[in-house]
Amino acid sequence: MTxxxxxxxxxxxxxxxxxxRTSIEQVEEGAELAPKFDADGLITCVTxxxxxxxxxxxxxxxxxxxxxxxxxxxxxxxSRSREVLWHKGATSGLVQEVVEMRIxxxxxxxxxRVRVAGSxxxxxxxxxxxxxxxVPVAAERNNGSDxxxxxxxxxxxxxxxYGDAPNPTRL
Amino acid sequence: MTxxxxxxxxxxxxxxxxxxRTSIEQVEEGAELAPKFDADGLITCVTxxxxxxxxxxxxxxxxxxxxxxxxxxxxxxxSRSREVLWHKGATSGLVQEVVEMRIxxxxxxxxxRVRVAGSxxxxxxxxxxxxxxxVPVAAERNNGSDxxxxxxxxxxxxxxxYGDAPNPTRL
Numbered sequence: 227m228t229x230x231x232x233x234x235x236x237x238x239x240x241x242x243x244x245x246x247r248t249s250i251e252q253v254e255e256g257a258e259l260a261p262k263f264d265a266d267g268l269i270t271c272v273t274x275x276x277x278x279x280x281x282x283x284x285x286x287x288x289x290x291x292x293x294x295x296x297x298x299x300x301x302x303x304x305s306r307s308r309e310v311l312w313h314k315g316a317t318s319g320l321v322q323e324v325v326e327m328r329i330x331x332x333x334x335x336x337x338x339r340v341r342v343a344g345s346x347x348x349x350x351x352x353x354x355x356x357x358x359x360x361v362p363v364a365a366e367r368n369n370g371s372d373x374x375x376x377x378x379x380x381x382x383x384x385x386x387x388y389g390d391a392p393n394p395t396r397l
Numbered sequence: 398m399t400x401x402x403x404x405x406x407x408x409x410x411x412x413x414x415x416x417x418r419t420s421i422e423q424v425e426e427g428a429e430l431a432p433k434f435d436a437d438g439l440i441t442c443v444t445x446x447x448x449x450x451x452x453x454x455x456x457x458x459x460x461x462x463x464x465x466x467x468x469x470x471x472x473x474x475x476s477r478s479r480e481v482l483w484h485k486g487a488t489s490g491l492v493q494e495v496v497e498m499r500i501x502x503x504x505x506x507x508x509x510r511v512r513v514a515g516s517x518x519x520x521x522x523x524x525x526x527x528x529x530x531x532v533p534v535a536a537e538r539n540n541g542s543d544x545x546x547x548x549x550x551x552x553x554x555x556x557x558x559y560g561d562a563p564n565p566t567r568l
Contacts, residue, residue: 243542247568254522254566257543259532262567272443272452279450281443281499284506299535324535328452328528329544331520332566335455337528349502351425357499357508361430364470364495371414371467372428373500395425395503396433397418 242293247333254331262334263289268304269334273348275355276325276339282348283356287336299324301338307394318387320344345381350394352380413464418504425502433505434460439475440505444519446526447496447510453519454527458507470495472509478565489558491515516552521565523551 245258253260261269268286275282285303287295291311294302301322305312315321322340329336342348349356358377362369416429424431432440439457446453456474458466462482465473472493476483486492493511500507513519520527529548533540 250564250566250568253568257530257545259542259544270441270455272455274445274450274452279445281445281452281508284441284443284501296532296534296538327532327534328547329530329532330455330527331522331524331529335527336532337452351502353502356501356506358502359428359500361467361498361500361507363467363498367467371430373430374428376499393421395421397421397424 242296244289253333259329260333261289261292261329261336262332264334266306268306269336271301271303271336271338273301273322273338273340275346276341280355281357282322282340282342282354292336295324295327295338301340305394307396314348315343317391318344318347318382320347322348347381350384350388352382352384353377354381413467415460424504430500431504432460432463432500432507433503435505437477439477440507442472442474442507442509444472444493444509444511446517447512451526452528453493453511453513453525463507466495466498466509472511476565478567485519486514488562489515489518489553491518493519518552521555521559523553523555524548525552 245260247253247260252258263269267288269292271285271287273282274280286306288304291302291304301314301324303312303314321343324338324340326339327336347354354377358375359373360376361373362371416431418424418431423429434440438459440463442456442458444453445451457477459475462473462475472485472495474483474485492514495509495511497510498507518525525548529546530544531547532544533542
């Protein structure tokens with residue numbers, strides 16, 4: 227989850243048509259985009275760095291964010307904490323250019339492979355990835371079960387970028 | 398999303414303690430595991446192939462599935478369609494061995510880097526990844542907006558593995 231907000235663009239070739247979901251075969255084996263939005267009108271999105279494969283963040287899209295991502299080739303999300311459409315990078319400059327977009331078997335999740343502008347960070351805390359801590363599992367736990375930082379240096383100071391905007395993390 | 402179900406193991410070093418969430422600083426900058434489960438008691442999990450970085454699937458864990466994944470080092474999920482704890486691979490043999498587990502900034506999502514047994518497939522449709530189709534974006538759409546298959550061969554025949562078990566995809 228990250229925080230930067232901003233306006234969106236209407237560029238890109240036309241609108242996006244979503245097909246009605248008519249059969250499991252159509253959804254799983256077909257070539258029609260027929261996404262399933264949840265009760266809140268959202269679809270989950272996992273975003274990875276197109277070069278390194280690192281998972282940068284996990285976000286959500288409503289139909290509008292999905293359509294704008296497809297037409298512009300830049301990642302748009304729905305911010306659940308701020309309840310606004312969110313053009314990633316509009317505040318921070320760290321726009322995510324979509325190299326490839328994929329959709330899963332039952333079409334309730336998308337995967338964006340992106341190239342990030344500037345410092346390459348995608349996390350509002352200042353790290354490259356939101357997943358900057360490791361959870362020890364199985365035998366590793368013999369050395370203790372504390373989270374282990376795998377990123378050691380922030381790419382930016384959140385205060386410089388977001389100032390006193392409210393932190394999106396909810397307890 | 399995939400389908401195989403099965404019993405879970407109680408192996409692994411001890412139980413998992415989850416900390417109460419007391420401050421944003423603790424959650425984002427601390428070393429305590431203090432996950433935030435949603436209204437349904439679930440946390441989102443993205444699972445990637447530890448070698449290729451490919452996103453294999455997106456699933457959900459309740460507290461029990463999270464604890465069993467941590468103690469056993471094998472991926473456990475909560476199946477939303479079947480409403481059961483699900484030890485991935487128990488039916489298909491395609492167990493996911495956790496190479497690394499990470500948690501995100503606000504601790505409402507985890508990332509598993511896994512090694513998959515057998516044919517290496519993680520998708521109930523038979524593909525390696527659940528994300529076997531690409532969505533054309535921006536200029537690519539000039540060649541048409543149909544989904545494009547990026548995996549061309551199934552790794553297994555779902556009928557052989559799951560027989561007539563109900564398909565987990567919901568319309």
